[in-house]
Amino acid sequence: MNQDSFILIQIVVPMALVFLLVYKYIDVRTKTTHFVCPACRSRFKLSKKEFAFARKTGVINERVATCPVCNYKGSMPFMKD
Numbered sequence: 001m002n003q004d005s006f007i008l009i010q011i012v013v014p015m016a017l018v019f020l021l022v023y024k025y026i027d028v029r030t031k032t033t034h035f036v037c038p039a040c041r042s043r044f045k046l047s048k049k050e051f052a053f054a055r056k057t058g059v060i061n062e063r064v065a066t067c068p069v070c071n072y073k074g075s076m077p078f079m080k081d
Ligand SMILES: [Zn+2]
Pocket: 037, 038, 039, 040, 041, 042, 067, 068, 069, 070, 071, 072
């Protein structure tokens, strides 16, 4: 096996797989869940990009997000649609 194909198999392929898995996870999450704002009770969805960069709070099914209705920013739970 030459050096190039070694790098491809050991590094590039696993990285691509991880990226695809993360992308798929975010895709499914954003499609099947919604956030509920604790301040105004409105329900909203985050885009894939917003969800990917939303900070985790340490609590399962909770992220730091900004409500598009009242602009409240803080940790809020997300749940299945
Ligand atoms: Zn709100």
